[in-house]
Amino acid sequence: MSYSASTPTDPDQPKIRNADTKEVDRSKLSKMYQHYVEIKDKYPHALLLYRVGDFFETFFQDAIAVSRELELVLTSKQAGEIGRVPMTGVPHHAWERYTTQLVEKGYAVVICDQVEDSADTDPGKLVKREVTRVITPGTLLEEGMLNARRNNYLAAIVIAGNHWGLAYADISTGEFVTTQSSQLEHLTQELMRLQPSEVLIPTNAPDLGSLLRPGEKSEHLPEYLPPSFCYALRSQIPFTSGEARHRLLQRFKVRSLEGLGCEHLPLAVRAAGGLLEYLEDTQKENLVPLQFLRTYTLTDYLILDHQSRRNLEITQTVRDGTFHGSLLWALDKTSTAMGGRALRRWLLQPLLDIKGIRARQDTIQELFENSFLRQDLRQLLRQIYDIERLTGRAGSGTASARDLVALADSLAKLPDLSELVADTCSPFLRALQKVPQELEHLAKRLSAHLVESPPIHIKEGGLIRPGVNAQLDEMRSLAVEDQQWVANLEVTEKARTGISTLKVGFNKTFGYYISISRTKADQVPDNYIRKQTLTNEERYITPELKEREARILTARDDLNRLEYEIFASLREEVGQYAEQIRTISRAVAAADVLCGLAEVAVYQGYCCPQMVEGREIRIIDGRHPVVEQSLPSGFFVPNSTGLGRREDTNSRGAEDTEEERPDLVILTGPNASGKSCYLRQVGLIQLMAQTGSFVPAKSAILGICDRIFTRVGAVDDLATGQSTFMVEMNETANILNHATAKSLVLLDEIGRGTATFDGLSIAWAVAEYLASEIQSRTIFATHYHELNELASILPNVANYQVTVKELPDQIIFLHQVQPGGADRSYGIEAGRLAGLPAPVIQRAKQVMSQIEKHSKIAIGLRKRGQFEE
Numbered sequence: 001m002s003y004s005a006s007t008p009t010d011p012d013q014p015k016i017r018n019a020d021t022k023e024v025d026r027s028k029l030s031k032m033y034q035h036y037v038e039i040k041d042k043y044p045h046a047l048l049l050y051r052v053g054d055f056f057e058t059f060f061q062d063a064i065a066v067s068r069e070l071e072l073v074l075t076s077k078q079a080g081e082i083g084r085v086p087m088t089g090v091p092h093h094a095w096e097r098y099t100t101q102l103v104e105k106g107y108a109v110v111i112c113d114q115v116e117d118s119a120d121t122d123p124g125k126l127v128k129r130e131v132t133r134v135i136t137p138g139t140l141l142e143e144g145m146l147n148a149r150r151n152n153y154l155a156a157i158v159i160a161g162n163h164w165g166l167a168y169a170d171i172s173t174g175e176f177v178t179t180q181s182s183q184l185e186h187l188t189q190e191l192m193r194l195q196p197s198e199v200l201i202p203t204n205a206p207d208l209g210s211l212l213r214p215g216e217k218s219e220h221l222p223e224y225l226p227p228s229f230c231y232a233l234r235s236q237i238p239f240t241s242g243e244a245r246h247r248l249l250q251r252f253k254v255r256s257l258e259g260l261g262c263e264h265l266p267l268a269v270r271a272a273g274g275l276l277e278y279l280e281d282t283q284k285e286n287l288v289p290l291q292f293l294r295t296y297t298l299t300d301y302l303i304l305d306h307q308s309r310r311n312l313e314i315t316q317t318v319r320d321g322t323f324h325g326s327l328l329w330a331l332d333k334t335s336t337a338m339g340g341r342a343l344r345r346w347l348l349q350p351l352l353d354i355k356g357i358r359a360r361q362d363t364i365q366e367l368f369e370n371s372f373l374r375q376d377l378r379q380l381l382r383q384i385y386d387i388e389r390l391t392g393r394a395g396s397g398t399a400s401a402r403d404l405v406a407l408a409d410s411l412a413k414l415p416d417l418s419e420l421v422a423d424t425c426s427p428f429l430r431a432l433q434k435v436p437q438e439l440e441h442l443a444k445r446l447s448a449h450l451v452e453s454p455p456i457h458i459k460e461g462g463l464i465r466p467g468v469n470a471q472l473d474e475m476r477s478l479a480v481e482d483q484q485w486v487a488n489l490e491v492t493e494k495a496r497t498g499i500s501t502l503k504v505g506f507n508k509t510f511g512y513y514i515s516i517s518r519t520k521a522d523q524v525p526d527n528y529i530r531k532q533t534l535t536n537e538e539r540y541i542t543p544e545l546k547e548r549e550a551r552i553l554t555a556r557d558d559l560n561r562l563e564y565e566i567f568a569s570l571r572e573e574v575g576q577y578a579e580q581i582r583t584i585s586r587a588v589a590a591a592d593v594l595c596g597l598a599e600v601a602v603y604q605g606y607c608c609p610q611m612v613e614g615r616e617i618r619i620i621d622g623r624h625p626v627v628e629q630s631l632p633s634g635f636f637v638p639n640s641t642g643l644g645r646r647e648d649t650n651s652r653g654a655e656d657t658e659e660e661r662p663d664l665v666i667l668t669g670p671n672a673s674g675k676s677c678y679l680r681q682v683g684l685i686q687l688m689a690q691t692g693s694f695v696p697a698k699s700a701i702l703g704i705c706d707r708i709f710t711r712v713g714a715v716d717d718l719a720t721g722q723s724t725f726m727v728e729m730n731e732t733a734n735i736l737n738h739a740t741a742k743s744l745v746l747l748d749e750i751g752r753g754t755a756t757f758d759g760l761s762i763a764w765a766v767a768e769y770l771a772s773e774i775q776s777r778t779i780f781a782t783h784y785h786e787l788n789e790l791a792s793i794l795p796n797v798a799n800y801q802v803t804v805k806e807l808p809d810q811i812i813f814l815h816q817v818q819p820g821g822a823d824r825s826y827g828i829e830a831g832r833l834a835g836l837p838a839p840v841i842q843r844a845k846q847v848m849s850q851i852e853k854h855s856k857i858a859i860g861l862r863k864r865g866q867f868e869e
């Protein structure tokens with residue numbers, strides 16, 4: 001019998017019998033199903049995968065959901081007096097793959113495994129099963145479920161009025177941090193930076209424990225939280241001050257939270273405590289080793305809101321969301337997964353502290369100049385596996401023997417790394433020298449114990465080298481003796497019986513047997529006992545063969561068990577070194593990032609920017625790091641930038657006129673001339689510089705920015721039902737409300753989505769406000785060439801244009817940014833190039849000349865504040 005994969009509540013589908021654990025008559029279920037239902041009661045919001053022999057099976061409503069989500073056949077199984085119940089199963093060795101798919105779809109999955117061998121269970125008794133893991137999107141550990149080059153964050157939030165606490169952890173790497181701040185929009189921005197896979201939120205919702213999948217609405221989810229994440233509704237108790245504090249003190253074995261930096265941040269403590277409790281609840285006894293909790297402050301880093309991060313295409317492109325074409329794509333020359341993750345974190349969280357930036361620059365400089373060191377380092381780094389995550393898996397008891405071998409191989413490379421950087425100056429490189437001796441010993445121990453390439457499964461033997469354990473060696477030699485006896489049996493029996501076609505075989509059901517073709521069946525000796533008859537052969541056993549078989553099989557089980565025990569204790573030992581391994585893995589990651597950045601700097605011809613405290617931004621021959629790499633070599637046209645008037649204008653240098661370093665640049669130029677590209681280029685150079693990277697320019701002097709804002713061509717936000725224009729206005733309002741004189745503001749075509757005069761008026765007022773009130777460094781790209789008037793009114797505004805060469809029939813894009821404003825736009829030319837019919841172009845030109853003749857804009861705006869009514 002099989003069912004179609006529909007939900008029991010679907011009114012258009014026939015109701016599936018016994019599909020809801022809450023409704024079935026439990027007294028009529030057989031023992032195993034009663035146990036299943038008991039566990040399901042404890043995890044009503046998760047899908048329960050229950051081990052039955054070689055399968056993980058789901059029953060009742062979960063079977064229907066799993067069948068629907070994974071497109072597996074929904075079938076049914078006899079569950080006792082009650083009859084058949086819906087069932088979907090997956091082979092036990094493939095649980096990881098199927099669970100990954102379910103978790104990606106936003107489900108929590110409970111793994112209920114057999115914790116004793118079915119062979120050891122008394123006949124008629126139920127095999128012992130226990131919940132061994134609860135896997136949710138934020139608590140993944142398995143390699144196959146994670147993206148190697150990005151962190152997988154679990155976040156927890158606590159909100160009190162306009163204040164909030166946020167803790168997050170990547171349990172696969174052990175990172176655990178917390179913060180507290182005010183203004184809920186900052187919380188939203190932090191979440192958008194982290195892109196957590198799961199967010200815990202304390203609530204008094206009746207359905208505690210449920211996991212809201214992305215986009216799913218709930219009255220318990222505050223509106224200002226981005227809908228794109230999974231939210232787990234949790235009880236408020238572990239998030240209370242007392243509980244949370246106690247849990248943190250216990251976990252980190254400290255007397256006060258002073259050392260963790262959050263003693264006086266109650267909301268940060270509550271969020272961190274609630275997160276810890278969730279880990280205890282989901283990881284059961286396999287609690288992962290976490291690093292010491294670290295407290296950070298939002299103002300330690302350059303602030304980039306989500307829109308700006310998106311517009312600058314830091315980790316993915318705006319157009320199609322791909323990695324290819326992003327800044328990370330252009331800069332990522334890291335050799336390890338740890339380095340890849342670190343580079344992503346660095347780019348999303350650039351620094352404000354000049355010292356920190358210079359320390360990174362100095363390392364890049366050293367590696368830039370010393371190409372032998374750089375190449376050797378990269379080569380060694382490539383041989384280092386993801387020791388950060390391998391350690392996490394060892395600590396949580398989920399590492400395989402292959403994981404430990406990879407870890408041992410990587411740890412064994414550390415002394416070479418250490419030697420390589422012995423004469424370097426940079427503290428980032430010198431940190432690689434601090435490899436504790438214990439780790440070298442650990443690597444040796446692991447390699448001495450484990451075979452070179454162990455099998456995937458850890459309970460089926462073949463893991464441990466000979467000579468490691470005397471008992472194991474003895475058991476192995478006895479087993480070999482018996483196996484030899486069986487191997488010889490074919491030869492001796494052939495000789496004894498004279499039957500040349502006699503064979504000795506083995507199968508799972510019958511064990512060892514002697515096979516003889518049926519035509520020779522009358523020649524078998526008396527001690528042969530017939531076991532099975534096939535079309536052409538007869539299969540026999542002998543008492544002696546059975547005795548050997550029993551010995552072999554028991555020995556194999558004992559051997560496998562002993563090997564597993566030795567392996568498990570090695571794994572536990574590795575877990576105890578988690579802190580040391582992770583400290584060195586952070587050093588490896590940082591060195592890897594800097595080495596990769598040095599490599600890019602060399603091959604792309606980047607320069608080391610001079611970072612200064614003032615407001616100036618002076619870039620000579622800057623380039624867009626991504627567009628440059630996408631064009632053939634030499635095709636990108638470099639452009640210079642000067643922004644940020646000196647506070648003390650008297651001390652202006654000879655080469656430094658205000659015209660060259662205005663606060664606000666009005667940038668005009670035809671469509672596709674390169675305005676957006678230039679705008680982004682400036683933003684990216686500033687961002688890269690504050691990450692510590694070299695930048696694509698001939699030279700650069702850059703004052704530290706507190707924030708970078710960008711507003712680049714908005715798209716309709718269908719999810720919130722906002723129009724293009726409203727999205728644009730919201731973003732602009734955000735900029736005007738938060739920008740400071742230390743911010744860099746990049747605006748592209750403000751005021752497009754409304755009537756021309758409305759748009760122009762808004763654009764004018766915004767530019768004027770930025771230049772005269774806020775005085776942030778701003779580039780304002782626009783098609784409203786009327787805005788060029790501003791430069792004649794405000795001293796800190798200058799006009800620049802992206803030049804084109806006009807030929808009778810075409811426009812040649814020169815992509816050069818030069819002083820001066822375009823006196824007209826080229827929209828009609830662009831339309832002609834795009835193929836608008838000639839009469840339409842002709843008419844457009846007529847209309848334009850009429851509009852220009854009657855427009856009073858230029859006259860009206862000349863005197864600020866004296867508009868003609």
Ligand SMILES: Nc1ncnc2c1ncn2[C@@H]1O[C@H](COP(=O)(O)OP(=O)(O)OP(=O)(O)O)[C@@H](O)[C@H]1O
Nearest residue numbers: 635636637638670671672673674675676677678815
């Ligand atoms: N400095 C440059 N050197 C070489 N090519 C460039 C340069 N700047 C831009 N380009 C090329 O020109 C194309 C158009 O650039 P961009 O999108 O910045 O134009 P735009 O002026 O913003 O256009 P629109 O006003 O229509 O938005 C880019 O895709 C890029 O390939």
